[in-house]
Amino acid sequence: MDVIVIGGGIAGIATAYQLRAAGHRVCVIERHATAAQGATYGHSGVVLPSPLDVWFGPTFMRHRLGAKNGVLRKTGFNRAASSFVRRLNVLHAPTEFSQQYDRLRPLIETAREAMTDIESRFSLEFEQASDLLYLVRGAQEWKLTEPALDLLRQYEIPHQVLSAAQCVELEHAVPAEPDFAGGVRLATERTANCPLFTKLLKLVLDAQGGVQFHFGREVTGLRLESSHAAVELAPRPDEAQRSREVEVIRADAIVIAAGTGSLPLLERHGVRLPLHPLRLHTLVAPIAHEECAPHRTVIDAIKRIAITRMNHRLRIAGAAVLQSAIQTSKPLDPALFEEALALLGQATHDWVPGAAKISAALPWQGVKLLSPDGLPAVGKILHPRLFMNAGHGPAGWGLACGTAKVIAALVSGTTPEVPADTLAALQPERFLPA
Incomplete structure (x- = not known):
C-alpha cells in the first residue's frame, strides 16, 4: 500500500519506520524544514513512562x-x-489510576520491544x-x-x-x-536524546529506501474517498503569490501524526476530539x-x-x-x-x-x-482509510515507537500485538458520541 504520514516528529518518523518494515511505501509530509523540529525537540530524556511519570493519577x-x-x-x-x-x-482515585495504567502497560512493553529491535538492528547511539x-x-x-x-x-x-x-x-x-x-x-x-533518535531513524529510512520525505510542506486538507485518500498541500513559500491549482498527493491510507496540528485537520471534517x-x-x-x-x-x-x-x-x-x-x-x-x-x-x-x-x-x-484520560489516540478515525497517532503527552517519548507498531498493524489489516482492552482504550473514536 501507499501510505501518507503527516508529521515528521518522533510519532511520524516511528510510524513511517514501522509501516516500511511492514512492506508499505510511505510518504512523510512535515511542515518544518527537517525532522524533529516541533514538540519532539523539547522532550525530556525519559524514554518510557513508569507509574511515577504518567500524566494522570493522584x-x-x-x-x-x-x-x-x-x-x-x-x-x-x-x-x-x-x-x-x-x-x-x-x-x-487509586482504583481508576490503577485501571488506566493496566491499559497503558502493554503499550509500554510493546514500545520497549520496538526500540530494542531498532537499536540491535542499526547500532544507533543517541545518548542513552x-x-x-x-x-x-x-x-x-x-x-x-x-x-x-x-x-x-x-x-x-x-x-x-x-x-x-x-x-x-x-x-x-x-x-x-x-x-x-x-x-x-x-x-x-532509561533516558536518551529524543530529537537525535528521530533524526537517526530518519537516516535509516533514507538508506533503506521506500520512504519519501516532503519537508517544508503543510497539509491544508484531507480528501477521503472509498477507493483512496489524499492530502492537499499549501503552496511552497515562493509560490504563495501565484495562482495555481491545489497540489494533491494520493495514497491508499493516511496517518495523522502531527501533534497539535492533527486536530485542525480533523475539525475541518467535523470531528472535535477533547485532546x-x-x-x-x-x-x-x-x-x-x-x-x-x-x-x-x-x-x-x-x-x-x-x-x-x-x-x-x-x-x-x-x-x-x-x-x-x-x-x-x-x-x-x-x-x-x-x-x-x-x-x-x-x-x-x-x-x-x-x-x-x-x-x-x-x-x-x-x-x-x-488526552483527558492520559492515553494517546491511536487507531482509525472518521474513515476506514484514515488513522491517527497522537496525544502521547510529555511523559516517555519512546511510547511513540509502540503506537507506531499498532498503527502499522492496523493499516496492514492485522491484529496489533496488544490486548484487546488496551487497543479499545487507545481508539480515537472513544471520545466521539456513540
Missing part, C-alpha cells in the same frame, strides 16, 4: 498553586479546558543512559505517590524505595539540606561545575521536572502551562514564560545545586497534546 493537578506541582494554570479557562481538567481528576532517581519533598507528597509505588510492586518493575539519606549517598549531586521525604530509584529505566494542548518548557544548560553534575537523571516526582545529563550539558524539562486552547495558540505572556523558566531553574538549584549554568541555558517552549 498527583496531577492536585494542588491549585502551580508552584506546588509544577503545572502553571492560566486563569480564564474556557469550558473545554475546565472539562479536560475535571476528566483527568477522575483518575486521581540508565538509572532514574525520583525525589519527593514532603511527607504529604510522599503519600500521594503510594498508588504509583503499589503499581511498581504489582508489575514487579525493578525499583528501590530510598530514604533521603540513601538518596544523598547514591547521588552526590543531591544536597542533604533542606530535608526531603525520600526517593525512588529505577535503575533499569488538550499543554505548553511545556525546556532549558539546555552547560555543566557549570563537573563535581556538582549528577551521575543519573534526577526527577522531581511531584513537579514532574526531569534533569538529565547529556554529554556536557543538562536538559531540564517540565514547567507545564495549562491554558485554554485558544490561549495556547498565541504567544505566551512574557511574565508567564519567565515564571515557567524560573520553575525549571529553581528545581535545578534545589536538587543539583551548582551543576548547571542557568544564565547560559537555551530555552525552548512548545505544545504537546494530552
Whole structure:
C-alpha cells in the first residue's frame, strides 16, 4: 500500500519506520524544514513512562498553586479546558489510576520491544543512559505517590524505595539540606536524546529506501474517498503569490501524526476530539561545575521536572502551562514564560545545586497534546482509510515507537500485538458520541 504520514516528529518518523518494515511505501509530509523540529525537540530524556511519570493519577493537578506541582494554570479557562481538567481528576482515585495504567502497560512493553529491535538492528547511539532517581519533598507528597509505588510492586518493575539519606549517598549531586521525604530509584529505566533518535531513524529510512520525505510542506486538507485518500498541500513559500491549482498527493491510507496540528485537520471534517494542548518548557544548560553534575537523571516526582545529563550539558524539562486552547495558540505572556523558566531553574538549584549554568541555558517552549484520560489516540478515525497517532503527552517519548507498531498493524489489516482492552482504550473514536 501507499501510505501518507503527516508529521515528521518522533510519532511520524516511528510510524513511517514501522509501516516500511511492514512492506508499505510511505510518504512523510512535515511542515518544518527537517525532522524533529516541533514538540519532539523539547522532550525530556525519559524514554518510557513508569507509574511515577504518567500524566494522570493522584498527583496531577492536585494542588491549585502551580508552584506546588509544577503545572502553571492560566486563569480564564474556557469550558473545554475546565472539562479536560475535571476528566483527568477522575483518575486521581487509586482504583481508576490503577485501571488506566493496566491499559497503558502493554503499550509500554510493546514500545520497549520496538526500540530494542531498532537499536540491535542499526547500532544507533543517541545518548542513552540508565538509572532514574525520583525525589519527593514532603511527607504529604510522599503519600500521594503510594498508588504509583503499589503499581511498581504489582508489575514487579525493578525499583528501590530510598530514604533521603540513601538518596544523598547514591547521588552526590543531591544536597542533604533542606530535608526531603525520600526517593525512588529505577535503575533499569532509561533516558536518551529524543530529537537525535528521530533524526537517526530518519537516516535509516533514507538508506533503506521506500520512504519519501516532503519537508517544508503543510497539509491544508484531507480528501477521503472509498477507493483512496489524499492530502492537499499549501503552496511552497515562493509560490504563495501565484495562482495555481491545489497540489494533491494520493495514497491508499493516511496517518495523522502531527501533534497539535492533527486536530485542525480533523475539525475541518467535523470531528472535535477533547485532546488538550499543554505548553511545556525546556532549558539546555552547560555543566557549570563537573563535581556538582549528577551521575543519573534526577526527577522531581511531584513537579514532574526531569534533569538529565547529556554529554556536557543538562536538559531540564517540565514547567507545564495549562491554558485554554485558544490561549495556547498565541504567544505566551512574557511574565508567564519567565515564571515557567524560573520553575525549571529553581528545581535545578534545589536538587543539583551548582551543576548547571542557568544564565547560559537555551530555552525552548512548545505544545504537546494530552488526552483527558492520559492515553494517546491511536487507531482509525472518521474513515476506514484514515488513522491517527497522537496525544502521547510529555511523559516517555519512546511510547511513540509502540503506537507506531499498532498503527502499522492496523493499516496492514492485522491484529496489533496488544490486548484487546488496551487497543479499545487507545481508539480515537472513544471520545466521539456513540
